[in-house]
Amino acid sequence: MASYNLKINGKAVSVTVDEDTPLLWVLRDELNLVGTKFGCGIAQCGACTVHLDGTAIRSCSIPIASLEGANITTIEGLANDKLHPVQEAWKELDVPQCGYCQAGQIMTATSFLSQNPNPNNKEIRNAMNGNLCRCASYNRIEKAVALAAKKMS
């Protein structure tokens, strides 16, 4: 066990865990940030997506030891006083079915839109291809990313 210092959702935190503990379980079990979900544990489904300095990463496959001093944003830290435009779009289009994968979808979408604020459909499909939705709410996810881009422009 060792102590690690990170910034999570703008707040400095210190955790004492095994060095191989994936960020996902640090967030969920140590910090009670359960919005980030567990789906496959091998970076294939995207349910665990969070931001490292604004870039989408798979928290299930990144050990805490590699994140000393890192700046992490989770789904809980996305909205400030009001919802992020991506969250607004998700709500407006009533995207979720079961809802379990949606935090990861939203984190991928927000990171993507910060890099490509005006994407076409093909770019949206490429960007979101790594996130599985077993309920197959894909049509609405695609539309919501486009709507969010419009809201942010």
Add this chain to the structure above:
Amino acid sequence: MKDQNKFTFSRRNFLRTSALASGGLLIGFNFLTSCEDAVAPPVDISKLNFKDFNAFIKIAENGYVTIFSPNPEIGQGVKTSMPMLIAEELDVPWEHVSIEQGALDTTNFSRQVAGGSQSIRFGWDALRQTGATAKQMLINAAAIKWNVDAASCSASEGIIKNANGDTLGYGDVVNEAAHLEVPENVTLKETKDYKIIGKDAINVDIKKIITGEPLFGLDYKVDGMLYASVLRPPAFGQILESFDASEAKALPGVIDVITIGEQARNYLNQDSFDPSAHWSVRLSKTDKVVVIGKTTWDVIKGKKALKATWKDDSTTENTKMHDDELVKILDGKNLDIRREDGNIKKAFTEADNVLERTYESPFLPHNCMEPMNFFADVTDEKIHLVGPVQTPEAAAKVVASLLNRNLEDVHVDMTRMGGGFGRRLYGDFVYEVAEIANKLKQPVKLISTREDDMSLGVYRPAIKYRIAASIKDKKVTGYHLKEAAINSNMYGLIPNFFPAGAIKNYKVESGNHQSNITTGAWRAPYTNFLAFAEQSFFDELAEACEKDPIQLRLDLLKNVTDGEDPKIQYSAKRMTDAIKLATKKSNWGNTKEGVHQGFSAYYSHNTHVAEVVDITLKNGLPMVEKVTVAVDCGIVVNPTGAKNQIEGGVIDGIGHAMYGNFSFENGKPQDVNFNTYRLIRMKETPIVHTYFVENDLSPTGLGEPGLPPAGGALANAIKAATGQILTKQPFVKSLIKHDADLKV
């Protein structure tokens, strides 16, 4: 059509009111007994209190309303749509309503199930009646306050009015209303007066979902809760021989390593155990090794550090063996007749030609995005279970029996589920955690990894169909379908689905092979593959009859008079209307160059659905561009939720028809995670356009019916484009040798 507006009910069946200590009115209703007239009240109703009801309305003095939704939410949207039915008749602004998940009542009632797309169909009358009754009580209370005749008062949007123009809010009279008799006759609204039903209502949990608040079973925790990970046999047919936990126990986060299984064995070995009465039980008799730890990561690591040896207890089976056994059944003569009309032998003898095809499908795992998990706390006083399960009542009963406890000791709280698809009908993980918690006497959460879920789960059984049809004078004169399935056959209603009744000489037979691989319901059980087989076959029949594929179906439907054969499940009229709507909206037969269409229509779970798939070819491979869907589900309660279900069901159907592949070698599943098991992803997804047949008929379910027709429509589009006839799922294996190349 049933008159939906007049109804009489007796208070003894489902209503009880109470003044709340905090102010306000509580109205409870028993969802089960109100659904079925024949069910007698389980106990003396006057002795019931609110814990005996599985759904109720709470009205606060400020007029705001809380509705407790009775049924488990797996993503099918009932937590939004069921309360809409109450709110409509209560006549309150939807914005003033908040929804909470009702808990399970294990003592008196028995139908809090998510399955079969039945929640809305069963709830339609009961939930509206409850809302209307509450509204009438509020009106009666206001009338007494005003000293006027209640008949001269009305209520709308949470406000009661009298003939003099006076108004009172619902919140102003709730305390008085709570002491009134429950009215026995209420009038329901006309369809045209609906303000909530038929309007889009956003998922009631939307804010929690998009901001990451705790909501799912995996998110539930209490102080001092431990985590448990279960090591099960790696192959079906094996049991535990011995294990060495020394390395696991040496890990700092591992608290203990225990075994479970004894209580499950006792339960299964009881003289009174009747597997047919325990359809939701999927328990194995082996011992299992359980790692207990402080965190999820501790137990995942601890399990990897376990060393176990396993021994064969029964045959470890292979997919090749299953294939051979199923073909043997189709070739043999020992099938059970499920329905037989006319004389198919004669029809086949007199035919101009006979067509025959065999269709094949593999096992499929459910792969809910939220892996199986459950919380249990077992003390001498009670058993507290929390988590995602589609059959909470069955879970409570089995746990009580397993642990030799009174059912009254068991309390189940339901969490939102990260998908169900049928997997969570089977509570094996609940029974495991109960046995673990009983040993630990500490609150504990069982966690499964994706590998756990996929490798020792409950699967859609592998199935094969052989269909033969006779054609004479370009007409279908006989139809013979045989089903061979692993473990279980199609259930009773399905042989009466289309084309039963439409073809004079008709026979459905089925047989099965018993396997030690656990199987069960998977979204739209049986029809999820049967519809593909039949709807693909119809396209070949159309060709043989020199007819347009849609015309062939319409012609066959003309042979059916609704109501003539009470066994026939579908309505020829409703199916015809859905087909015509899909034909029109898809621009059938008039597409752009390079676009190829396939058609399919299917009735299941009381809903009629017709679909047209549009594909293009890229390097000779199909790109699924668009699916046009026409649905007759009666009144559409929540259009946004309804469309979401259809979009999901159609894409799910296409995804599994294209890619779903699951096989066994020596009892061992060959794929255990998403690196090799392929699910449909966004780039492979068509755009789904959904249209509803407009009518005033009582609503039916939507969680499943969109799925079955999708595979057939896709196969027919591929046939139209390339001439290739697909008979085996997943299609991707027949389309190309290396399926990775198929990615766009």
